[in-house]
Amino acid sequence: MARPDPDAVKQAAQTRLVAFVIAGTMILWMGAQWLGSRMGWDARYVFLLDFAALAAFFWAMVVTYQIWRRRRG
Template identity: 50%
Template sequence: MSAQNQPDETQEASLAAKGRLVSIVIVSTMVLWLLSLWLGPKLGLPGRYAFLFDFAALAGLFWALMVSLQIRRARKAARGNE
């Protein structure tokens, strides 16, 4: 019986690792974005760099959203197979 649960356990461990990666990306994106918005004017960077930082943050958060949806689909599919 444990051999039958083995693929489910490895899949769940893989999904948990993806979830941790998503959380790290979200936190680091927000910290770097806030830091760039605070540090940019202090360094005298032009306003166009603020847009660059904003778009980079949006890209990171969009990636996190897509991976989160993949995780949700995989877990829903695994529950449907049981």
């Protein structure tokens, strides 16, 4: 049986990481929104969580673009 290409293994690992980051960010963000509304958090803390989620999504988008460019090249 042939060994997989090391670049393909690295790419698969990065793809899985991006998927986990997107899913985890979404779950944590929704949970934080629910918890914040239940506990009556100040709006600035809720916006802080929103910006953290946006940063995670932006990171995932950048890494996804890098993966896409590597596959095309």
